[in-house]
Amino acid sequence: MNDSDDDTTRFAWHTAEQRAAQGGSRQVADLAVELTDRIEAAAEQTRVHEHQLAHLVRVLAITPGHDSLTQLLRLFTRRQGPGVDLAPRFVASLLAEHREAPDLVGPLSERDPKGRLDELRICLFHELILRGVDVDALLKTRKWTRVLYGHPLAWLPRHRSTLETRVGFPSRSVNSSARSAGVTLPTEGRVDPPTPRAEERSALVDSATLYLHQMIIAAPKADGWGDSEAWVFLTDEEVEPDGVPALLPTLPMECVEGLGATGRFEIARRPADEIWSIVYATASMGGMYHHGVHGAYGRLRAWKSMAALSDAPAGASAEEVEQHVRQTTWFHFESDAEWFHNEACTDYGIAALSPDRRRIAVLAATDTD
Template identity: 80%
Template sequence: MDDTDDDRGRFAWHTAEQRAAQGDSRQVADLAVELTGRIEAAAEQKREHERQLAHLVRVLAITPGQDSLTQLLRLFTRDQAPGVGLAPRFVASLLAEHREAADLVGPLSEHDAKGRLDELCICLFHELILRDVDVDAFPAMADWQRVTHGHPLTWLPPYRSGLETRVVLPSRSINGSGHPVGTTLPTEGRVDPPTPRTEERSALVDIATLDLHEAIISAPEAGGWGHSEAWVFGTDEKVEPDRVPALLPTLPMGCVEGLGTTGRFEIARRPADEIWSLLFATASVGNSGAHGAFGRLWAWKSLAALSGTPADASAEEVEQHVRQTTWFHFESDAEWFCNDAFTDYGVAALSPGRRRIAVLAATDTV
């Protein structure tokens, strides 16, 4: 077809039904096929432009000096909407990794009446906290939280919590990246139940609501993991921590289904800060990670939901509740898991009242 784009538009909108009714359906279909190809080509071109933009942004963020920072911020303060490669959480992560806080505060605190730097600032605020920067030493940073009132990140503590002692962050250059290695079950704290295990199945029933399920899996979902599931079980009687390792393989959960009495089920008790670290790595890196600031948020949210903290609790209340919870990390050879190295895990939480067991299972393989 030699028609112009205008001709195609007029044909598609005004005469397609008439042509088809006259028996000229082939021309209608030919045009539809051609337009499908054009759409696919345009989409691929858009993806390529986004990849190129992301690389240019990476170069500006990582290259030392005030001029490269000025030019990077210029991309954000244009009137046009920022592109995909200008995702504030991604840029904030790069800036926090490669630049000193003192060099960032001035340029990012300049007056921006349209608020085009607000998202970048609040993400950077939490990226710097994760890197142990004393934000109180930079009073201008306080405004980075205030200008984004109601933003989900404002729920987080404005300091590095005692739970956040094991922060593992990526190491990136202009042309490459080094990401944290995945999780492995530690040798210390192991409480594997003896085999053969009981064949008796637990009568407990999953009571997780949709909202609770989504809250528990929020860390692996944010990290773009292949698959994750959650279960919550209430008990009539208190469950002592030493009963949990033998109880878990008997629960009606897909992540232990088909395991049998002798299949591999390995489990360890772990302190709360190690579970937070596991969830943070899951959320912040993953296949398409949320980066540090939002990875921090979703690690906290998963931890809160697993521990049974009320949904409206503050970060301080969550921390207190989490520290009173008993935490377990497990792996198994059940078919639910893919068991690629470092990419599968299960977390179980026995709540402070010991009448609630919550479980998160995640695999990085689709």
């Protein structure tokens, strides 16, 4: 069906009901097939344009100089058609990686009455915080700070916490990117239980609610990880940190199911900031074949997971969550149980013993479906 078709030689779509009633169902179906083909061709062309647009935006974000930044912001401030996505969280990450903060403050503080720069601004704000930039100068800029209220990212601390000092970032150019190799269990802090381990299963029962489960897995569910699970166990008596390594393999969790008495189960105690960096990298950079949700939203997802793992109360502020995180005892473990795939440093388990030592929360993640 071409736009130049003569409507006198073929029926129009709005006469389909009449044609079908007169025995012309085949003509109706032929027209439907032709429209389907045109829709598929248009969708493919849209995908091509989206890929080209993403490349051009990346070029402008990475190319140094005031002019390239000005032209990039022009794209954001013009009216966008439906379905057009300039990926502000990704662009903010690129700008923070490739440009100096003072060079960004002026252009991003320009008048923007329709708020089309808002998402880019707040994402960039948190990208800069993670990179150790003193953002007090940004907070003095009214047009910048108005986006710090009523936004999901507004909950986050406005200065970099000491939990966030081991943050890793990807290294990107116009046509390529690189990042850290993945999660590895350290040799220091190892507390592996002796083998053969006791095969008696623990009587503890998973008590994670749906909400709590979703909060714990917030980081790996952000983008690109193959699978993740969470469990929470409440104990009648206090559990000493030294007892956690032997207890974990006996708990009713898929990530240790079928492990047996001698299967590999390696575990280490780790500081809270090292655990935070693992969770942050999971969310911000995604799985091996994905790009994650980048710095700003990766930061939010990491804090959510850490809050739920450490048993911070619902509605707690970032400062209250940090206090719970620091009072929690953290473990990082690996296992040869079937649930894990142990490919290229992309599987890990995290266990958190709450400050009162009566609660053990576990996050397990694998980058293989």
